[in-house]
Amino acid sequence: MTIKNVIFDMDGVLIDSEPFWAEAQISILARYGINITDDDCEKYTRGVRVDELAVIWIDMFHLDITPAALKEEIIQTVCLRITAEGKPMAGLYELLDFLKSKQIQLALATSSNRQVIQAVFDKLKLWDYFPIQCTAADEELAKPHPAVYLSAVKKLAASVRECVIIEDSVTGLIAAKAANIRTFIVNPNHNNDRFAIADKRVATLNDVLAILKSEL
Missing domain, CATH: 3.40.50.1000 (HAD superfamily/HAD-like)
Known part of the structure; x- marks a missing residue:
């Protein structure tokens, strides 16, 4: 071949950058009173497109936020971490x-x-x-x-x-x-x-x- x-x-x-994605999800969901772990991110969202990732958490925890808003929060947080520490x-x-x-x-x-x-x-x-x-x-x-x-x-x-x-x-x-x-x-x-x-x-x-x- x-x-x-x-x-x-x-x-x-x-x-x-995978730790940045996990940390972003953990910290943002914590603001909505939801506690998730690195293992949860690995299990449910690693390798998943961010718009679908947002829907996963919203559906799982019945969050009162739009997928577009959650997606944007996560992207902005991840990009800041990449720029600072990638x-x-x-x-x-x-x-x-x-x-x-x-x-x-x-x-x-x-x-x-x-x-x-x-x-x-x-x-x-x-x-x-x-x-x-x-x-x-x-x-x-x-x-x-x-x-x-x-x-x-x-x-x-x-x-x-x-x-x-x-x-x-x-x-x-x-x-x-x-x-x-x-x-x-x-x-x-x-x-x-x-x-x-x-x-x-x-x-x-x-x-x-x-x-x-x-x-x-």
Whole structure:
């Protein structure tokens, strides 16, 4: 199998932002008298598009707030944290530079909207690495539907057989495999059975780099 394209998820793959998303949800819901935990965020909303994330909490706790308002509160909070404290995942630039040296095309396919993409790309200076940026916010259906990944493949003018996806969440993994694309899970808990359908399961992007160096 020839690898010509690598498609990256963003939150938890390019940037260590998943704690920001969890903290935003926890702190904002606390203002409405609702107590949730990191584990609740992991279980119910990790990898989920933010508009759908807002609906999940509103429906679960019968909150007296519109999904649009809750969504905006969460996005603003997350973007502020990214701008102030965002850090790349370990091994990110080494992996990106290696792929560029091998003339591998790169694309982004994230559940986050373009406001969050801009915050991340500005903070980490990623614009030159990713000429193609796809967001599930532009799709009718979000992850775990494969639409955003199929859009990335189309923009790359590639076949799914020539692509690899790098993901960190169960929701994203389901989307990637539904697109019939080889998928690497990068997660400290990669050996968890919920990631069993991944083609490769590793702890860090440095591990992805080691694999791809042996294949390219």
